[in-house]
Amino acid sequence: MIHGTHNALQDDRNNEIVIYVNGELLPRKDAKISVFDSGYLVGDGIWEAVRLHKGQLVFLDMHFDRLWNAAATVGMDLKMTREELAEKIQQTLDANNMSDHVHVRFMVTRGIKKTPSQDPRLTISGPNLVIIAEHKKASEESKEKGISLFTSTIRRGSPDYLDPRLNCHSKLHEVQALIQALEAGADEALMLDIHGFVATCNATNFFIVKNDEVLTSTGQYCMNGITRANIIRVCRENGIPCRETNFSLFDVYGADEAFVTGSFGGVTPVVKIDGRQIGNGKFGNMSRRLSGLYHDLIEREVKRLNNSVNA
Incomplete structure (x- = not known):
């Protein structure tokens, strides 16, 4: 096992999880994003990671505050409210029957580019949202x-x-x-x-x-x-x-x-x-x-x- 602060106990349930990609819940092996995605092309994206503990996403408001502040900083319109994002996260958790010891990472990129470029004016879609929820318990x-x-x-x-x-x-x-x-x-x-x-x-x-x-x-x-x-x-x-x-x-x-x-x-x-x-x-x-x-x-x-x- 790789030693460090992100060591997690092995959990084979993660092989069968579904991942949220722009409104779809896809099996892990099928969860993909375009090679023209802004995050892939130029790192133009923001993200957060939150813990699910006994059925509750703890300190979610603090994470949302940081995400929305980051979006304002980079000039990205998330095209959704905090309540809508919370619903999408809960949808992902419910689809995976998750309630405890879960690590949820949600990532938003500026969207799909017409051609490889830094220029945000060449973005031809709305933001891409990916939510990955995994069974993760820290190694004591x-x-x-x-x-x-x-x-x-x-x-x-x-x-x-x-x-x-x-x-x-x-x-x-x-x-x-x-x-x-x-x-x-x-x-x-x-x-x-x-x-x-x-x-x-x-x-x-x-x-x-x-x-x-x-x-x-x-x-x-x-x-x-x-x-x-x-x-x-x-x-x-x-x-x-x-x-x-x-x-x-x-x-x-x-x-x-x-x-x-x-x-x-x-x-x-x-x-x-x-x-x-x-x-x-x-x-x-x-x-x-x-x-x-x-x-x-x-x-x-x-x-x-x-x-x-x-x-």
Whole structure:
């Protein structure tokens, strides 16, 4: 098994799933998109991924906020309301008889091009929408083991040419960073910002713990992660000191603990960075506490959503 924050237990039900493609539900092997799709041609697309937990899509409103903000940023008319997209996602889940431990990724591209080109005026269709829902349960063994990071030479870019908060299909620089990390024998990449401060990882957000204080980057050069925001939230709700601030590798190497966050893995401990052991090299006490508080927040969210349905 590939080790990392997206390790999932094998589930053969995924071989038989149907995938939503522009209003059709297609078997996995038949789910295809045109080679003239804007996302395929020039990476002109945006996406989100959300978890289905006990029948509820948790923090869906936050994901929708980010998607619609991304659409406004790239000048894309999604041609649907939030309610309509929610219905299409639920349709996909129902078709697959899914209720728990499901990872849903929905992707919207600008549409089909008349000819290969960057020019949006050559788009001859409405947006393409693909929804992939898979049975995915995180590997607890991988989580307990923790991951190792390698600091890539690929920097998180400046917001004046590709805002790092934009969840778009153009992920090549993050792929490059991950390749460097893999070639160095690590699981994932740690990325610095243009000033040399620690920004984020290639696919997750990064935190350190020092003297019982939780630190993460300013947020200016990283994905505005939903789980990142929720970890900051539970820190504040539970009186845990937490700062969004600049810090460097000097601070990272001397940290008591480190962890990363993401919608799939929640809180995953980081035990080694650039060959250096972090803290005691195990799932730290604060990281484990935050993992539990985050799980409690999910349960509260499920209860809130159930109550709103029954009201």
